Amino acid sequence: MMWRMIRLFFILFATVKKGIENRVCLYMEQKYLFEENPNPNAKIAFVVWNANDFYVYKDVYKHLPEAEIVVSDTFYSPIWQRGDEHITDLINLLKRHGVNWRVIRHLNLSDEKEKEIIENFFAKYEIIVALRLWTPLATAMFNSWLFKKKSVLMNYGAGKDIITFAPWVAHFNIVLSDGPREHHYFNLLSNSYIVGVPKYDNWFSQTIDSVKIEQIKNRLDPAKKTLLYLPTHSAFSSLYKFSDAVISLADKYNILIKLHYLNSITEENIVKKFKEHKKIFLFDEKDDLLPLFCLADAVLSDSSSASLEAILVDKPLVILDTQEDEKNMTEEKEYNGLWYSSGQVYSKSIEQQIKKPEMAVGEVVKNPEEVGVAVARSFGAEPRFKENRKRLRDELFSYNDGKCGERAAGVIRKYLHGEIKPEPPMLGMAIRSYFSSQAKEYQLKLRKKEKEIEWLKEIAAGRKKI
Known part of the structure; x- marks a missing residue:
């Protein structure tokens, strides 16, 4: 009782x-x-x-x-x-x-x-x-x-x-x-x-916002080359391992950082560190990426899809590889209170495949101490990666004629x-059918629970007996 x-x-x-x-x-x-x-x-x-x-x-x-x-x-x-x-x-x-x-x-x-x-x-x-x-x-x-x-x-x-x-x-x-x-x-x-x-x-029709480009350009040191850093978020973000190395390049290069729209949530402390650094030019999801690509002499990225877009716009690329870094797989970084981000990475996924020497489309760095050397090498690296870059671009991106939106x-x-x-x-129909049936079963269980609650309310009110 x-x-x-x-x-x-x-x-x-x-x-x-x-x-x-x-x-x-x-x-x-x-x-x-x-x-x-x-x-x-x-x-x-x-x-x-x-x-x-x-x-x-x-x-x-x-x-x-x-x-x-x-x-x-x-x-x-x-x-x-x-x-x-x-x-x-x-x-x-x-x-x-x-x-x-x-x-x-x-x-x-x-x-x-x-x-x-x-x-x-x-x-x-x-x-x-x-x-x-x-x-x-x-x-x-x-x-x-x-x-x-x-x-x-x-x-x-x-x-x-x-x-x-x-x-x-x-x-x-x-x-x-x-x-x-x-x-x-x-x-x-x-x-x-x-x-x-x-x-x-806008890139391929050459109609990028020229006013925005000039506004950013006027803030840069014309004597320095410009690097654009495009990190992904959560467990496989290069921010945990490479953020200090990127900051250290600010004396030699103009550093533009375009954050992933989730970085301010999943890497809040690192983003705060960037904001406090006077030589870092920080951009977020409200900013158009294309003017930044225009100004970049080279791109730094990681497992982000942005690394592939650097190939689309034909910019030298340095990949900051954290795939095998077990320190990034701690509970704190892997689970951010929202999802287990390690589930997003697959060794045969295209952004992981291009880290292999035979498929390389840019410099690949595993050690933060080697970032500066890799960046310097990237400026003259085009002949080494030209064939792989063309093959990847043809496989991933069609048309590139400025009319994709219209299409x-x-x-x-x-x-x-x-x-x-x-x-x-x-296969698509099988997936739809499976998840629809699961949703209906879930709803049926909820309705049963609701009926049980109503029954218990009746007992509490004295209208029914146990």
Whole structure:
């Protein structure tokens, strides 16, 4: 009898606690209201979670007057914990580019309420375009609403194969691929169309923001060469092992650092160290990468997909290799409170393969003390890596003609008007079926628990007997 009473107490406590949390979350949802500039004729939604996403979409969006941007809060920290600066910064970026947008905030209400809000928000759109399957496109409780829409996945990095070609890709009807390699793997999961890399249209059409280039250039020492450092995040980021070595180069070179959009969360202390150094020029996800590439004489990177993009724009590359560094696999760095980042690295993934001598596309450094020598060597290294770089570029990136955004928009518009009718491949359909059945079973178990709670409430109220 005693254990039943204890169990009843905790269930009732959890029920009351959840009710209070829901009311608090509803208050916070009402508090955080953001400026919007909606497109009344929008049929296509480009979902962004950070400013980096907008730069991926920018040259596709401009060819689709029937589209608008949907700004979503991040999955890893709701606005009442993190603040709203990341959303207001993104809105300011969208305003500068003169686009239309709406905002859907992080939803932390009851499950049915969350489902209703999400579905109502996206009801007007026929096509959802996204870079990943994050909330609100999918939650632990409900993700089948996306199947009712036409969905398009745009890729935003040619590396990290385990993430890029993960099973969640099958949830999208169409994938827009950068080149032949992605096209091959994406076609196993969905329907792929090679469009090239729209983010680099301004590079190949030579229409990069010249004002921005001059603004940055005027801050640099013209007597020094300029290095651009592009680190990835979490366990396999070179920041843990190489940040001091990069800083030490500041006396000899202009150092530009373009952070990954997660570095400020997963490597907060190292980012703070960069901010305090007067000779480091620090940029984040709000800054366009292309002007930085224009100014760079060489690029330093690690397991980031940005290392592959350095090949696309034909810049000398120094790879800071931490793949075999066991110190980076400590619990502190591997698990950052959000995910186990080591799961993103696969020894046969393309960004790991190019560290092998026979596939090398630039200098590879394992020891921080050797970075300076490797950088100096990289300036005259082109003949050694020329053949491998060309082979990799042809495999990863198609067209490179300044018209990739227009090409991608053409695929989306044909899909909108029913000229493209994709059918999921066998593997993609199997994945969809499996995860859908798992979600339904999970929901069924929850409904059973809810009935049990209601039954216990009836007992507590004296309307039923044990």
